[in-house]
Amino acid sequence: MISTDFTHKHLEQAQSLIKQNYDEEKQSVSNLPEDTSIPDLTPFADNKLGVAVMEGERLLGFLCCYEPWDNAFGTNAKGTFSPLHAHGAISENRELIYRELYQKAAQKWVEQDITYHSVALFAHDEQAKKALFTYGFGLRCVDAVKSMDKLKVKQKANLQIRRLEQAEIPLIRPLREQLSAHLSESPCFMYSTEQGYQSWLSRAEQRNSKIYAAFEGEKAIAFIEAIHGGENFVTELHDMMSICGAFCLPKNRGEEIVQNLLNVMIDELKAEGYQWLGVDFESFNPTAYGFWNKYFEPYTNSVTRRIDEGILNRK
Template sequence: MKIIDFEKKHVESAKLIAAANYYEEREYVPILPSIDSLPDLDYFANNGLGVAAFDEDRLIGYLCCYEPWDNAFNSTAKGTFSPIHAHGSIKENRRLIYQRMYQAAAEKWVKSKITYHAIGHYAHDAESLNAFFTYGFGLRCMDAIRSMEEIECQPYDGIYFEELAKSDVIRVGEMRRLESEHMGNSPCFMYSSLEDFKSWLARAEERNSRVFVAKDCEKLIAFVEVKSSAAENFVTEVNNICNICGAFCLPEYRGKNIYQNLLNFAIRKLKGEGYKLLGVDFESFNPIAYSFWLKYFTAYTNSVVRRIDECALHN
């Protein structure tokens, strides 16, 4: 096996591997949509950060990433992300192929002072996940999906549901603040400043999203926010999928099937508009989200993250 720079001449062979890997995952999650073509890989061939693995003259794997950005995950580190279509491997010796590719790619990334490495994987690809877990990565984010069919649950009398007008989405501001506060606590530690919250308030009406709420009399007690395009991965961009991009329920109203009924209200409306699939992404280290979403949705990606020690920058 030899590892070389990923170049434009490798793109077409890499697309075949990417498609094969996607359809492998689709065997485990058949609800995933059929995809005619995956996103183009030319961007990754041009940024100089990718690598390709060869067995003689045959491409057997590739690993690329986006251009880095500062303050990854609100840290002081520079980070990058390799989405599910930006890497792939044949089945045979997959774990070893990924380990060899990451060793070469990570050398490039750290030389470019990129110390936060995030990589999206298919949830049922144990070989690639184990390769990266062995190399110091941990699970952080997950994408999950379900058909646009109602959840089986008991109705809850006295609770009302509606979709907010754009001019009214600011009404979920307090729940947004509580959601942000929850994400800042252990074990999530995803702290948001007061300035971040004020920024969300200022942009609330401009977000290209829709908000459905549950009400106890006139009190808003839960919300779910959805978008037709989430840009988390190429699956979230298909025409008939809607993606959850915000969710919260007041603690005193949890465990009563209220949130399930809120989702059903949104599902009925979205299904009537022609949507067939509902997606959601969440942090694996958020115990409430992890336990709730995986009851009703099937995971199809696991994104793993590694933070390289700063001492590596002085090597």
Template sequence: MRTINFTREHMADARELALLCYGEERSRVPVLPGAAELPDLTYFADNGLGVAAYEDGKMLGFLCCTEPFDHAFGSTDARGVFSPMGANAAVTQDRDKIYAAMYQHAAQKWVKAGAVSHGICLYAHEEAAQQQFFRYGFGLRCIDAIRTMEPIVCNLNEGYEMEELTGETIDTAYPLEVMLNRHFYSSPLFMNRPLASREVFCSTFTADQGRCFLTKYKGKPCAYLMISQSGETCITEIPEYLHITGAYCLPEYRGRGVFQNLLSYAVNLLKKEGYTCLGVDYESLNPAAYAFWQKYFAAYTHGLVRRIDEHILQVL
């Protein structure tokens, strides 16, 4: 096996291999929609940061990433790169060894480009590949999950009301957005996410044509659910797929089925509009989110990340 720089001449082999790997994950998560092709790889071939693995003229794998970007994860000072879904793949046999060799080659280029935060999206059931990246110092950070547009059966006490907000009423959800942001400060998350002002929050909702569902208890907002047409992975571009971009329930209302009912309320409305799938991405280091979403959604990707000692940039 040899690893070489990924170029346009490798794109056809890479597309075929990426689709095979997606089909493998889809066999484990049947709710995933079919895909005739994954994202175009021209950008990744042209940025010079990808690698491919070949043996006897056959592609064994490829590993590409974005160009380096500032403020990795939106809350650090690190410069990072990310290999999204469809921008990496490897054959089943010796998959861990193939990824090990590809990352060793690619990481040298990534660090030379100034990136000390390395992220890679792997399919959730690629155990061999994940274990290899764990050996290389990566940890699990993010999860993408999916479910069909089917309601959750659960009971709800009296006094709760649910509604879909509009551009005129979206302001009602902003205090819950603030509480969600504060939740990210807490242990073990320690994430200082940028918080949009009330005006920006409302204007962005209108501009993006988002959907927001709210639960009130005796007139007081206690939970909200934000949904968008776009998500974190390439399959979120399928028209019948919607994606959760914000969700929060006040702690004093948890354990009462409040959020389950709000999710069902939204799903019932969206299903009538022809949507078939609902996705969500969440941090594995968020215990409340992890406990809830894994009950009602099926994970299909794991986002792994490694933070390298940035002082290495002074000697390379």
């Protein structure tokens, strides 16, 4: 087993490994789509931040990442992300392979002052997860999926639900504000400054999304927002939509309002030709974790590690 830089000569075998790993995850997640397209891996060979493990001419595994960025996850650290299509390994000795891959890749990344590392793993790849958990990573995000089948809940007769027109989107601003406040609390601690919140709100209200809201009289009490595309290549399918925001007033939780919202959304999206609905959420958000895991099948676990920046002072 020999470690080396990830280069263009590894691209074909790397694509094959990703497909094998995806098919393996499909055995555990019945709702994952069959027809997916693996993105071009050339940028990962170009940026020279990736590593490969070889046995002769055979690629046993590889680990690459995007170009780094500053202030990762709102910190002062430079970070990088290895998406679902930027790594893979054969099934035999996979834990050992991932240990070797991360040790070599992390050395490269820290040499570039990258101290916040994040990797999206398949949720049922226990070997890869064990390798990275052992090396200091913790779970942060989850992607989950379901088919366009309605939830088995009672329809609330007096609940007003409708898809918002563009001019109506400001009606859910109070809910977005409460969602932001909720994410800043324990155990999430995802704090946003007022300037950061307003910037996010402006982007959110301008994006081409589908928003469904539930009302008591003229007041919105819950919403769900969906958009095409998400955090991994699976979400890029033309007949898949991804939930990118949801919130229900605390006083109305337990009344199956969000479930009714989901059913209205599913009915309309299915009629428009969509076959799958995805969602991503933080694992440390107890409200989201409890709700989405109840109705969707997780297929990714994104893990993170922040290295002590003191290592950058080493000469």
